[in-house]
Amino acid sequence: MPYSPRADSPGVDPAVALVAEIKDLLSQRQSLHDKLARVEENKSSVHPAVYEKVKREYHGKLAELEERLKPRLEHAESEAARLRGALATLETSLTEATESLEEARFRNTLNEFAPGEFQQVEAQKLHIMEEARDRLSVTKEQLGVLDRALAGRLKSQPINPPTLPLQTGHDFSAPAPPAIVKPESKPHTAPVVATEMEHLFGAEAASPSQAPSPVMNTAVPAHEVAPRDLPSPRPERSVVDFPQKAPARYVPVVIVKDKDNREETYDLHAGQTLIGRAPENDIILLEENVSRRHCRLLVEGESTTLEDLGSSNGTFVNAERLKPRSPRRLEDNDVLKFGKTLALFRTTSED
16 A cells, blocks of 8 residues: 555654654564564463464564555655755755855956945855755755664564464363483593593594503503502583673763753664754754754764754864764763753763
């Protein structure tokens, strides 16, 4: 079934609305996958009929969710392709407007303009450039949102509904059959020696053809050899697989201090975090020195970058002002400044 954008939210950007739907469906799908994993982990604690029934139910929900998600992802791909074309056109327009302004300024040095005429021409061209930058910024943002939604989607897992028929009439009060206990085998020294040799020197060292043979000095009578205590053979050791500790998870945060010196901590998740004065930002800073769309933080793997979005009062890292549209990788304890608003970037690890 083809996807039709929702029309019940006037004024909402279609790309933003589409991504919101995709994120919601991806979240639901991840939740179902997590539940199916728990079903598999705990299947031994319930009757097979109960296990199969619950598993079949979750698989059905997952299949229905995939049907809803597929057309939205396809629409997002086509919309991203359209925005890439629009982005190229806007970049060309901005380049032409910049060159036109440079030409006007050059001609002004040649006194080609009447008194007061150049100021009007310059103001007009600057206005055109500002509009082009705004449209370019919005288009980049829309494209970035769609690309992240497409790149972050989970791959569909194969859905194999269970075919085992439900069993009924099981007597849960009946005792379970006794477990079969194998008799314990007696210790055997040869495999232990081979295992130790393989562990210390490699498989070749444990080969019987290459193992050194004990040498007995037959010139000494047996009754003259001093008796000694021989070590008892070691029992075979069982191999135990200890669960390995999961690697620490990268958790970046931003601690923002407002004009009243109050601190607020914001967790940064994978993808983009927008900062600005406008209500559609992820971190809203209601300060006059902060632009509506001031800057953005981008978390990719274990790396976080900060990018100024053409703000009026600038974005700073350790007192160094960033060039607009030039992302800067952040390190732990970097001091940030959005206009005049101070913040601290920290990275922690969670086990």
